[in-house]
Amino acid sequence: MSKTPSARTIANARYQKKAGVIARSYKLKAATADAFKAACDLNGESQAAVLTRLMTNYISGKDEADSCWFCKLKTRLLKKQHQTIDK
Numbered sequence: 001m002s003k004t005p006s007a008r009t010i011a012n013a014r015y016q017k018k019a020g021v022i023a024r025s026y027k028l029k030a031a032t033a034d035a036f037k038a039a040c041d042l043n044g045e046s047q048a049a050v051l052t053r054l055m056t057n058y059i060s061g062k063d064e065a066d067s068c069w070f071c072k073l074k075t076r077l078l079k080k081q082h083q084t085i086d087k
């Protein structure tokens with residue numbers, strides 16, 4: 001017995017086709033995928049948004065550290081730590 005799709009499912013499929021949204025599947029180590037999900041949850045970002053940003057930056061040749069606020073903060077803190085050690 002086949003179930004007919006709801007109006008909402010049909011509307012979603014129509015929108016995704018029009019917007020050019022596709023599904024991709026990647027095989028990753030479970031620890032990496034779990035840590036990524038946890039980091040996204042902690043930062044209040046969807047995994048799709050982060051992956052889109054990472055892919056776009058990779059394609060354009062940008063380093064993720066250039067746009068990641070946490071990476072910038074970490075770099076600044078490390079530089080400050082090295083300055084205080086050198087004194």
